[in-house]
Structure formats: structure tokens, C-alpha cells
Amino acid sequence: MDRWRRPGLARGVLGGVAGFAVGALPIVAAAQLGADIKPGHGLALGYIGAQVGWLLGLGALRFWTAWALGRAADPVDQAAAHGRAGDWTRYFRFTTDHKVIGLQYLITSFVLFLTAGLLAMVLRLELAQPGRLMDGDTYNTVMSTHGIVMIVVALIAIVGGLGNYFVPLMIGARDMAFPKVNALSYWLLPPALLLIVANPLLGGFDTGWTAYPPLSQQANLGQQAFILTFITLGVSSIISAVNFLVTVARMRAPGMSLTRMPIFVWALTVTTSIVLVATSVVAAGMTMLLFDRLLGTAFFRPSAGGDPILFQHLFWFYSHPAVYVMAVPAFGAVLEVVPVFARKPLFAYRLAVLSFIGIGVLSFMVWAHHMFVSGMADYFHIPIMITTELISVPTGIVFLSALGTIWLGRIRFATPMLWVFGFLWNFVIGGITGVFLADVPTDLALSDTYFVVAHFHYTIVGGMVYGLFAGTYYWFPKITGRLMDERLGRAHFWWFTLAFNATFLPMFWLGLQGMRRRVADYPADLADVNLWTSVASSTIALSTLVFLVNAIRSWARGPKASANPWRAHTLEWQVASPPPVENFEHLPTVTAGPYEYGVSASGPVIRPGGATGH
Amino acid sequence: MTARRDLAVAVAIWAVLSAIGVVVVLGTQILPVIASREAEVVNGAFVMLTVASVPILMLVVVPSAYSAIRFRASDDDETDGPPIHGHRAFEAGWVVVSLVLVIGLAAFGTIGLLEIRGGPDADLEVRAESTQWAWEFAYPDLGVRSKELVLPVDRRVRITIVSDDVLHSFYVPAFGIKQDAVPGRVTYLHVTPTVTGTYGAQCAELCGLGHTKMVAGVAVLELSEFEAWVAEQQPQQP
Numbered sequence: 001m002d003r004w005r006r007p008g009l010a011r012g013v014l015g016g017v018a019g020f021a022v023g024a025l026p027i028v029a030a031a032q033l034g035a036d037i038k039p040g041h042g043l044a045l046g047y048i049g050a051q052v053g054w055l056l057g058l059g060a061l062r063f064w065t066a067w068a069l070g071r072a073a074d075p076v077d078q079a080a081a082h083g084r085a086g087d088w089t090r091y092f093r094f095t096t097d098h099k100v101i102g103l104q105y106l107i108t109s110f111v112l113f114l115t116a117g118l119l120a121m122v123l124r125l126e127l128a129q130p131g132r133l134m135d136g137d138t139y140n141t142v143m144s145t146h147g148i149v150m151i152v153v154a155l156i157a158i159v160g161g162l163g164n165y166f167v168p169l170m171i172g173a174r175d176m177a178f179p180k181v182n183a184l185s186y187w188l189l190p191p192a193l194l195l196i197v198a199n200p201l202l203g204g205f206d207t208g209w210t211a212y213p214p215l216s217q218q219a220n221l222g223q224q225a226f227i228l229t230f231i232t233l234g235v236s237s238i239i240s241a242v243n244f245l246v247t248v249a250r251m252r253a254p255g256m257s258l259t260r261m262p263i264f265v266w267a268l269t270v271t272t273s274i275v276l277v278a279t280s281v282v283a284a285g286m287t288m289l290l291f292d293r294l295l296g297t298a299f300f301r302p303s304a305g306g307d308p309i310l311f312q313h314l315f316w317f318y319s320h321p322a323v324y325v326m327a328v329p330a331f332g333a334v335l336e337v338v339p340v341f342a343r344k345p346l347f348a349y350r351l352a353v354l355s356f357i358g359i360g361v362l363s364f365m366v367w368a369h370h371m372f373v374s375g376m377a378d379y380f381h382i383p384i385m386i387t388t389e390l391i392s393v394p395t396g397i398v399f400l401s402a403l404g405t406i407w408l409g410r411i412r413f414a415t416p417m418l419w420v421f422g423f424l425w426n427f428v429i430g431g432i433t434g435v436f437l438a439d440v441p442t443d444l445a446l447s448d449t450y451f452v453v454a455h456f457h458y459t460i461v462g463g464m465v466y467g468l469f470a471g472t473y474y475w476f477p478k479i480t481g482r483l484m485d486e487r488l489g490r491a492h493f494w495w496f497t498l499a500f501n502a503t504f505l506p507m508f509w510l511g512l513q514g515m516r517r518r519v520a521d522y523p524a525d526l527a528d529v530n531l532w533t534s535v536a537s538s539t540i541a542l543s544t545l546v547f548l549v550n551a552i553r554s555w556a557r558g559p560k561a562s563a564n565p566w567r568a569h570t571l572e573w574q575v576a577s578p579p580p581v582e583n584f585e586h587l588p589t590v591t592a593g594p595y596e597y598g599v600s601a602s603g604p605v606i607r608p609g610g611a612t613g614h
Numbered sequence: 615m616t617a618r619r620d621l622a623v624a625v626a627i628w629a630v631l632s633a634i635g636v637v638v639v640l641g642t643q644i645l646p647v648i649a650s651r652e653a654e655v656v657n658g659a660f661v662m663l664t665v666a667s668v669p670i671l672m673l674v675v676v677p678s679a680y681s682a683i684r685f686r687a688s689d690d691d692e693t694d695g696p697p698i699h700g701h702r703a704f705e706a707g708w709v710v711v712s713l714v715l716v717i718g719l720a721a722f723g724t725i726g727l728l729e730i731r732g733g734p735d736a737d738l739e740v741r742a743e744s745t746q747w748a749w750e751f752a753y754p755d756l757g758v759r760s761k762e763l764v765l766p767v768d769r770r771v772r773i774t775i776v777s778d779d780v781l782h783s784f785y786v787p788a789f790g791i792k793q794d795a796v797p798g799r800v801t802y803l804h805v806t807p808t809v810t811g812t813y814g815a816q817c818a819e820l821c822g823l824g825h826t827k828m829v830a831g832v833a834v835l836e837l838s839e840f841e842a843w844v845a846e847q848q849p850q851q852p
Contacts, residue, residue: 136822136823136824136825136826137823140820140822140823140825206820206822206823207820208820212780212781212819212820213780214779214780214781214797215780215781215820215821215822218780218822219822302796302797302798302799303797303798306798307798308781308796308797308798309796309799342685342695343687343693343694343695344694344695344696344697344698345697345698345699346699347698347699347700347701348699348700348701348705349699349700350700351700351705351709373783373792373793373794373818374794374796375793375794375796375799375801378727378731381727381731382724382727385720385723385724385727386716386720389716389719389720389723390716390720392712392716393709393712393713393716396708396712397708397709399673399674400705400708403674403677403678403681404698404700404701404704406677406678406681406682406685407620407677407681407685408617408620408681408685408695408696408698409681409685409695410685410687410691410693410694410695411681411682411685411686411687412687412689413682413686421678421682424674424678425674425675425678428670428671428674428675429671432667432670432671435663435667435719436660436663438723439659439663439719439722439723439726440723440724440726440727440730441655441656441658441659441723441726441727441729441730442656442659442660442663444652444656444730444790444791444792445645445653445656445660445787445790445791445792447792447818448783448785448792448818448819449818512644512645512646513646513787514646514785514787514788514814514816516785516816516817516818518820518825519825519826520826521826521827567692596697597694597695597697598694598695598696598697599697
């Protein structure tokens, strides 16, 4: 019975259910009195009530409510919320330690990754042969859910997972600037994620993750689950972004100047700046769409003077920069790993930092390349084509930096370094094929075909997922205090890389043959290649099991990791593995750059206590 | 001295592989069917971009593969590499070359855009009407309606595209182009079919339950055959 008396998961669930009832009941009552009520109204208000009830029950708001009621903060409760080392329950409650939150994000992402991956298997089952196995609504719902769940994974895995865990450690801070806000950003997600995964129970939705009206205005209640999830994710991202930016601006250890900041921290800084600026635009667009569905507004309803193209502008004004929200942290992770295993300073560090900033700025000027066939004015194609191709210049610098670092290096092929090479080979294919979609003449043929599907899987998997695995294999010993099995790691890399290419390379060809994306059927002459692709895709899923087995086994009984098994120079490796609760007993003073390989034997000298930098 | 030799060898491998790649690309047909003047422009853009892609791909593949083999250290080697933090001239050269390349590609793209979207008035106007989930084609000047798109060869056609429900997209792979249908707006594309035959039109913008099946036939006929078809379709005068 004790669990009901204290804030926690059980009370959170109870609060969520109660909140839903409180939110939805007035709607039911209004319907009884003859108001024109749709189930969507009940779902919207019920969801808001459920979120509030969930957060209250969880204890996520208790510090703020105490403050509002004029009570003094309870230091014992605050310390308890931060958690103690070795207490596994801290992973299942509102805990403010950034390392706990990072792991919560990371594990959540991986569960979602497996879920959406299984949905992809269902899609490929339907597409293995011409003809139909499932009805159109089912296929569209599976396809749309696969899309949005994978988007969530790509958005939160590195930023929320590795970013939360390592940014404070890498800049020499004890935590994020706003630990409670940080925990809140995570705990907003479970109700939203539950809602999107359960959308088939609400009739599903058939618009893909892009939710273009007018189709999304007539779609089932599952569409609304999508909108509510999207907006919630937006709120979570925005507060998390503010937190990262303030942390990097204000919490750096003495001597950790901007030019000594690890490249991964720079990547997160640029990424969260993009998130902060762009996310509210799409949240506004989604809210307008929700109002069109529920309140009879006509922002995007052409029959009442609205404009469906406006939605596309609002959507892509966020959703293209979002591609860089996925990719730039991966660039950061890759460039973080390269110098350690090439034993050389990061090549052209300053130019790489500038390229991240350049990507961040340009990412806001390219959105309309998703709309070359949408019917927008022809002249607008030209500046968008130029800016889109221009962004390949800063992106190319990422390659320059990685290649310049391995050139003449002393390369060790530990598993993280394999994923770096995988990133280079796969992401370059994504980048080059992107130029075909940026170029208007070729895009007129390729838009909305399987070429696009192949392209964005090469950018998101080739970029983001390879960066995620490079970072995960690299930092696993730090997080768990255990080494991963190198043989299984290599097996995972080679298997995944072959399976991924076997699946997605043929899709470029399918697109050139005119096979449209998001269809459940295709002409018989494309049958052989589609069957091959379906079989190959199932081997991607199997390769992921190798990672799962390796991670679980190593975590449970892998060999103990020393503080710095890779002999890296950045700060996170200068503390124990796993790091103590408050990271640093004494705040470090940083006296050297993060990648001085070949210059000094060890990392930046940490002088504990009041010593000053120079 | 040896560092300079490594560079020379890698550059030589890059040049050879790039040359082979370009030859292979030039011998490959990229678009499977090219049945319109616009598809010819699009295919030209494909060839240009693919040729440009080969040396860029090799610029990543060759140095990384070369380094992986040549600069691999043994597992018990604990030495660091040379402390090279960058190379001003090389960095500047990389940026300038990629900028020039991008400007060139954008210029070619703009020319292609003008060729496809600009140009003279059309000889024939057709209205592609989309609805969930079917196409219908109207010939306003000829008083004909049809479920199949029938066009005369070598005539410039303006296809205006409308929708009365959700977004659709008019896409004929053999013509190499597509254009969305937007309710509340009239969009258009120009196409000049160059090869007689039968092709397929399909909806390329997800439009719900029947999206997969939203296809229509396309026939490109000799002018005389087209006129005969029109006469056959026109309602008989009483």
C-alpha cells in the first residue's frame, strides 16, 4: 500500500486515468445536453487532463507546487529526487540526475526503435509480393506509425540519451542547469508515446508522418493521437533545448572555453538552437490542424477559403531543420570518436564548429525543397534549390574533418571506429542522392517515389543510426562500467551494414522505375526486387538482436571497465566508470584542448579545487 | 616524404576509380523509359549529376579505405599519430571546390527548370481531374471526357490539374515529371510526348484508402489517330 502514498509510477498511472476522466467528463455531459460533440473533443481534453494527472501523480510538479504554495523547498526530498548510486528504482521515478535521464531516454528510444522496426517488417511482408495481404487502412496505419515512431527515435535518442548523459560530464558540470525541467522533459513523453503506439485502437491514421491536410482533416481519431503526440514531443523538446543551451552557456568548468569544448557538445549546442527556434512553428501548425478538426476553423480547409499548402510550409519549416536535429548530433558523436581511435587531433576543429553553425543557419532556408511539385510558385524553386545544394558545403566539412583526422593516424579498429567508417560510407550515399532531390529537374521525376525512401534511410540510418551506434559502443563502458564484447560488436557492425545496404540500395532503382512511396502494391515486373528487399530487411532486424544480446550480456557480466579504457582526453573519461552521482568530487579546471593526441600524453589536466585556468 | 607518397598514391587511385566510374555511368541508362521532351531534360540532369557524383563518392571512399589499410596500428601499439590540427590551404581548397561545384550544379538545375516549366504556349489543353480515387481527363476545346489520357505525339500539351477533395499528384513515370493536385487551386504542367505507345499515370501523393489503386492509362498516338479518337469520343450532333 505504501506505493500509493508516495509519488511514483503507480500514482502517476492512477492520476492519468483520473485526469482523463476529469478532462473528458464535461464533454460527455455537454453531449448529453445536445452540444455538437465529436469523440475527438473528448480525446483532446481527456489527454490534457491525463497529462496533468500523470505528472501530478508522478510527483513531477511537486517542487513547483510547493514553491507556489509558499512552502520552503524540502532539501531531503530534493536530494532523494536526485537519487543514490546503485538504487535501481531511480530509473523508474522522477529523478533529476542527468545520467539517469539520459539512460531513460536511451532505453526508451531503443524500445521504440524495436517497435517501429517490427512495423517495418509488417510493411515488407505486405510488399514482398504483388497483390494484397491486408486492407488499405491497415497498411496505411502501419506505414504511418512506423514513420512517426522512427522519427521520434531519431529525434530523441542522441540528444535526449547521449546528450543528457554526456554534455554535463564533458563540460565539467555536476548536472544540467535545470535538473527538474530535464526530468519533466522526459516524463512528458510516456503518455504521448503510449497514445501514438495505441493509435490503431482509435482507428489508426493514413497520412504518413507528414499529416498533410485535407486528408488529415478527414482521417480517423488515430490522426488526433498523432497530433497530440507531436505537440507533446514539441513541448518536451523545447524545454529540453533551453536546458541544454543554458547548461552549455553557464555551467562550463573553469578553463573550458568555447574553443576547448568537445565537438559533441558543439553539435548539441547547434542542434538545440535549431530545436528552440523551429519547434514552435510546427506546434502552431499542428494546433491549427487540431482546431480545423475540432473547432470548425478553416486554416487549411480549401472549401472554406483555407490553404492546404500553408500547412506544408509550416510543417517543413520545422521538419526539415529536424533532419539536422537528427544528423548534427550524429556528426558530433562521429567526430568525437574519430580522434580517439586515430590517435590524432581532430582535423580542422574550428572549421568543423563553423560548419555545424552553418548547417544550423542554412537548415532554416531549405524547407521548400520538399514542395517542388506541390504547386508553389515556380520562381521560388530557384533560391530553395541553391540553398539546399549550398548546405552540402558545411556537411562536406564534416567529411573533411573525419578524413583529415584518420589520414596519417594510428588507427585502432575497435567497434566504435567501425561505425565511424560505416557512417562515412553510408552517409555519403545519402548526401549525394540528396543532391538529386535538391535539383529541380531530377526531383520532378523522383519526388514521392522509392528513391526518396532510399535516400532518407541512407541519411537517417547512415547518418543518425551509425552515429548513435558509434557513440553507444564508445560510451557504453563509461555508462555501465563494463566493456562490451568486441567480437559481437564487429559481427553486429558487418551484419547490419550488409543487411542495410542490401535492403535500401535496390530502392533507388525501384524509385527510378517509378514505384511510388507509401503504396501497398506495385506492378508485377517489380516483384523480384521487392521480394529481395523484404528478405534483406528481415536480416536487419536479426542483426539488431546481436546488439541486444551483446548489450545485455556485457552489462550483466562483461569485464569491468577502467575509468578510461580508450585513453581518451575528454573530461567524461577522467572520472570513474560509471561516474559518481555528482560527477566530479571537485570541479575540474581545464588546461588543454580535448584532442591533443600526439601533443600531450594524457587529457586536459584536472586540477581539483580552487586552481584557476589561464 | 612518405606522407607525400601516400597522398600521391591515394590521388592516383581516386583518379583511376573516378574515371572508371564515369565510364560505367555514361554507359548506363538511368530512366527506364524516356517518352517526352521533359523526360529528356530530366534524364540529361540525371546523367550530369551522376557523373559529378562519382568523383565525390570516391573522395570519401578512397581516402577512408586507404587509411584503413595503410594507417592501421596493431592492437598493442600505444603511440599517438602526428599532432596535425589542420591544413589551412587544404581546408580552404576543399571549401572553394565544393562551393564552385554547388554553384555549377545549381546553374544547370535552373536551366533545366526553365526548360521544363517555361517555354511556349501549348497546342492542346487537357484538364486532369482527380478525386478519391480516380482520374478523369477533360479536353475543354474538344468537348471530350475520358478515363484514359490520350495525347498526340510531338504536340506540346498543357495539363491543368485539379482536385475536389484531398491532395493528389499527377505522375507519369514515362514523361519524367509530376505535379500535385491541390483542392482550391489549379496547378499545371507542360509535356511534349515524343514516343507513341501506352504508359501509366498514377497518383503520387498519399490520398488515403485507395491511393495504391489510383492509376490511369496513358496513350500517345500519331496525330491522325488522335483526331480519329477525338471524333469517336465527341457526342454525335443530332
